[in-house]
Amino acid sequence: MTSTIAQNIGMKKGAITVNMRYPTRKASSRVNMYSHFIGRGPRDRIFLISPSLPSIIIFRQITRGFVTYNCPIKEEFFVGTKAVALLSGGLDSTLAVKMMIDQGIEVHALNFTSGFCTCNHGGKDGGGCRSESKRVAEEFGIPLKVIMKGMDYIELVRSPKHGYGKGMNPCVDCRIFMFIQAKKYMHEIGASFIITGEVLGQRPMSQRKDAFRVIERESGLEGLILRPLSAKQLEPTIPEKEGLVDREKLLDVLGRSRRQQIDLAEELDVNNYPCPSGGCLLTDKIFSKKVRDLLTNKKDVTKKDLALLKSGRHFRHKGAKVILGRDEADNAVLKKMTQEGDIFIEPVGFPGPAAIISGGGGPEFREYAGSLIVKYALEKAGALRTLRAVCGEETLDYEVAGPASEELIEETRVC
Numbered sequence: 535m536t537s538t539i540a541q542n543i544g545m546k547k548g549a550i551t552v553n554m555r556y557p558t559r560k561a562s563s564r565v566n567m568y569s570h571f572i573g574r575g576p577r578d579r580i581f582l583i584s585p586s587l588p589s590i591i592i593f594r595q596i597t598r599g600f601v602t603y604n605c606p607i608k609e610e611f612f613v614g615t616k617a618v619a620l621l622s623g624g625l626d627s628t629l630a631v632k633m634m635i636d637q638g639i640e641v642h643a644l645n646f647t648s649g650f651c652t653c654n655h656g657g658k659d660g661g662g663c664r665s666e667s668k669r670v671a672e673e674f675g676i677p678l679k680v681i682m683k684g685m686d687y688i689e690l691v692r693s694p695k696h697g698y699g700k701g702m703n704p705c706v707d708c709r710i711f712m713f714i715q716a717k718k719y720m721h722e723i724g725a726s727f728i729i730t731g732e733v734l735g736q737r738p739m740s741q742r743k744d745a746f747r748v749i750e751r752e753s754g755l756e757g758l759i760l761r762p763l764s765a766k767q768l769e770p771t772i773p774e775k776e777g778l779v780d781r782e783k784l785l786d787v788l789g790r791s792r793r794q795q796i797d798l799a800e801e802l803d804v805n806n807y808p809c810p811s812g813g814c815l816l817t818d819k820i821f822s823k824k825v826r827d828l829l830t831n832k833k834d835v836t837k838k839d840l841a842l843l844k845s846g847r848h849f850r851h852k853g854a855k856v857i858l859g860r861d862e863a864d865n866a867v868l869k870k871m872t873q874e875g876d877i878f879i880e881p882v883g884f885p886g887p888a889a890i891i892s893g894g895g896g897p898e899f900r901e902y903a904g905s906l907i908v909k910y911a912l913e914k915a916g917a918l919r920t921l922r923a924v925c926g927e928e929t930l931d932y933e934v935a936g937p938a939s940e941e942l943i944e945e946t947r948v949c
């Protein structure tokens with residue numbers, strides 16, 4: 535009778551052969567039983583073992599073995615499957631989340647933001663991707679946690695173990711960094727695995743099979759990162775093998791074309807994805823010059839240093855850094871972002887860019903910055919020009935004879 539009920543509800547005989555330790559008995563015995571996998575906690579796999587008397591068996595995975603607990607329960611219960619999703623708010627991660635929600639997975643989104651994000655729309659601090667992920671999370675009704683990559687991430691960018699891509703983008707290390715945080719969150723909320731919108735072959739550095747393996751190994755997540763868009767191009771993950779996710783409903787997207795994703799977006803009714811591929815300024819070769827210059831020349835990088843990378847023309851002269859505004863908005867940013875020890879310089883009586891000198895305070899540096907201001911000033915003239923240098927409480931008006939030479943600009947310009 536029991537076996538008929540068991541078979542009817544999809545339980546499998548022999549699926550578990552374990553050493554049972556009954557709470558009331560010291561002795562262990564090896565048993566074959568009917569079992570039905572019903573969920574997974576952060577460290578446990580939970581099976582229903584009796585169709586008539588609700589009791590569960592929890593497999594606690596310690597290294598490669600199992601310790602088994604048998605605990606009768608009185609009430610019926612349901613253990614849903616949770617997953618943590620890395621959600622940028624771009625098309626791919628949005629689709630990955632939607633595919634999991636459609637499979638009944640309880641998705642908890644995680645968004646990473648940094649000063650190197652390209653999207654500037656929507657966020658007070660330029661965190662556009664954060665706004666996009668918020669919008670997607672709200673639309674799907676799922677919780678979202680935002681993590682700002684802090685100064686430890688800057689150190690990772692300074693010297694990544696796995697090197698850079700075409701710019702200063704340390705993609706492999708960056709993914710490991712994010713997955714380690716995601717793993718902590720996974721354990722915190724009792725999720726069973728992690729999903730991402732990664733597509734095999736879409737990005738040359740971090741979205742290759744060998745890179746996936748390295749990332750999974752070094753983040754301690756082997757078999758626990760599911761990439762729903764490319765899953766059928768990859769080995770089945772633990773959640774697929776355990777039946778938490780239906781592999782048949784996953785995709786086999788490969789490469790850089792976004793055709794399949796766009797079709798799927800229509801099919802799943804996913805709209806408004808203004809930041810389709812996500813954006814990272816570290817992949818930009820020009821921006822990377824400024825990052826490299828900063829990280830090479832300054833040990834204790836500040837948030838303002840990072841923010842200033844997005845403004846102005848950057849120069850490096852005899853160890854000092856000069857940033858020159860390109861327009862009024864830049865000039866205002868420079869004034870606001872001037873840090874202790876920096877010198878803020880602006881033109882007096884003529885229209886032109888403002889500048890910050892960082893790391894050099896003598897007349898030579900003021901002269902150099904002034905000559906740049908004159909060079910890029912709107913009014914061209916060979917006469918003496920007056921500039922005002924402000925450092926803390928001190929203000930000094932001084933004159934420069936003329937613009938910087940082309941050779942000097944060429945030699946000292948970072949970007």
Ligand code: SF4
Pocket residue numbers: 703704705706708709740814815816817
């Ligand atoms: S593109 Fe930027 S954010 Fe994305 S993995 Fe590479 S370094 Fe990290």
